Amino acid sequence: MYKIDPTRMDLVEEFRANPVGNHSADLQQMLNVVRAEPFPGKYVLICVKPHREWVLGRLSGVRGDPVEILEDRVFTRAEDAEWEVFRRRWKALTGECLD
């Protein structure tokens, strides 16, 4: 099975520059793992103001259970939230911190 190579900072930078859309094959393979984060605790966006403000949330995976809402940071670009979630997952998957 594919394993994330924590030294591939080129892929990290590619994601940071363009989190959504077409990606190189290597980045896509990595994202297949990163975005497959399972329940419970899977990150989502919670819309505060349509098209303008979001916070992060975490899903339980069970309908009816409340969505955990993390209101400490408001994102005015959804791409910034993508990067923040990527950083958190990267830490969980590789043990490495990204700036």
Add this chain to the structure above:
Amino acid sequence: MIKHKKIVGYTDRISAAPGDTVGFMVSCYDGVTRYRADVVRLISGDLHPEGAGFKETVLDTPAAGDFPGREQKIHAGSHAEIADRTPFSALSSFTLQAMIWPTTPQRGRQALLGAWSEPEQRGYALMIGDDAAPMLVLGDGQGNIETVSTAKPLQERKWCFVGASFDAETRTACVVQVPSVEYPLADSTAEVRRTVATNAPVTVEAPFMIAAVYDGETGGRAIGAHHYNGKIESPRVANRALDRETMTALMQRPIPAGLLPAVVAAWDFSRAIPTVHIEDVSPNRLDGTLVNLPARAMTGHAWTGEEMNWQHAPEQYGAVHFHEDDIHDAGWEVDFELVIPETMKSGVYAARLASGSDEDRIPFFVRPPRGVRTADLALLIPTASYWAYANEHMAIEASDYEAFSGHLTSLNPEDLFLNSHPEFGHSLYDVFTDGSGVCYSSRLRPVLNMRPGVTISWVGLGGNMPWQFNADLHIVDWLEAMGHDYDVITDDDLDAEGLPLIDGYHAVMTGTHPEYYSTRMWDAVEAYLGRGGRLMYMGGNGFYSRVAYSDAVPGAIELRRTEVEFREKSGAPGEYYHSFNGEYGGIWRRIGRPPGGLVGVGMAVEGFDICGYYRRKPGSHDPRAAFIFDGVDDDIIGNFGVVGGGAAGIELDRCDTSLGSPPHTLVLASSEGLSNHYFPTVEDCLVVSSGLGAMDNPQARGDMVFFETPNGGGVFSTSSMSWSGSLSHNNYDNNVSRITDNVLRRFLDPTPL
């Protein structure tokens, strides 16, 4: 900081003509006790920073005003209720029995059949207990409750005979459990008999129910409790305690003559399948009603697999599948009404409810007076597709949605509300608590993803790809901005009235995602085109799946998914034929009517991360297409827009003779710029290999097309769901707007094409 929904509502009708009365049902939460209601005409729900903006006009109507608010509940869960209580209310001795196929036997107490009052704890019922075993419950309403259980757990998704008897003279209760197949080591056959202390049952006033027990009433309707998940077939009631052998005899059809004096009721669910009625085939004719649309035309315990069509072997389709989370009609009380004034222009409207800290807009559509056209253009609102996706909540329960869509899921207040109110029900894309697929969806409940400004959680990063109702408002906004007159009609109208509804319009324009079509709708559009009509197909993934409306089940549609289509869940084997009308379900392409035969293109590819654009093809320079590109010199069309950034995106259709495209179909442009997160429709992937994504797969594209139809008609297909998101760019002065306007003006001109 996060907005919470505190007020929601729905209408009793979705389309109304002048003179019709629309009732509005409202429910309030979190201490909201009053709200302001106004009727507004909706023009645009576009909240994108670079979009057309949110546009609505408040109307002066008698319906406007301040109203008291209170919570109105939805009581989800399906069951059967028998109207006549008398034969069941004073049964001293009895037998209850049925074939069952439980889907969640481990999910706690679930009622199978009986006359039991939950508030009074009185009556008798055969249930599944907390130990997953069948049990008889007897209660006298004085606090004396007896349960007799087999103590052997039922097997999930396995047919089993269950029966319970009570002999009042000897106070002997018996529970029988006989699985259709006894698996090695399963040990699930049982017959438990014992004397009980109580004299129950005494008289019970609760109605006899199947798949639930009576839990009081609200608004004149009985409420169920302890809803059961799974199939029930051939439920029977007898007026004495039958032994196991006689119980088995009572399952026969017809009922053995010797048992006729004993039988109280013997329901045969294979009768009246297109309805919500259940028929008692005993001489007593104690017919009943199914509440909240449990699934009918379900395979029964004797289904052989030789026959797939319930109409050919109804005796093998005598099962009803009940779900604790079925919902048909919320049944709320009407809060206010609007009589559509004669002067009210056909259009898209809403009741705007404002409670101070929250608001809701309940959309409805005003059609022209019946038999009258007030414009040459009809905008056909794809309501069938709205109902198909009503209240969908896929991404909140399936962890693979983020990888599927290529971005984080983004939840709105509406999504959070639905998550905390599962009783608001499912879309045709969701699965029930028991894991089975949903095949009915109703508009008789608040449909919170059919709202101006509301986006969908998994389409576009941060909700940047409005779709369905909200995207269809882009078309409304464009028609208004360009000064085109239009009548608004809906799929619900088209199914009910057929060709006469659209006959005579110079042109008909679809919405952005007219995916679901009933046969009557399809036939009407086909006939319209055959008579020289002109159709502007303004979306993608249109004319894809067959649904059924029902005169017997108002407000609902049915979709039986089959084996090959984009879907969350396939139909179960043998259950591909609609219960509403007996038609085979699934995609039109597999029914011998590929969508290309109607609109020149058919479903090819979908993706939910970014949108691409169109590049012109040689066909765009054909003299037949000159009117389409008049004033358009660009080679690239629609590399802008508020839906994903481009006019070619989300779901797109391809011109392909194998998809039914007529030989003279003119391909005007083809999509480019789709990411490798765009994947072909599964029916094109019968063999799976690498290189499926749109970057590597020439079949995974959209084609904008035009072709002439008989008698001077024509079809123009944008073949893209995001096309309409580009219309307002640069103050409506752009090549997407120009092409759309060129086509519309020519289509409105009655000169034959």
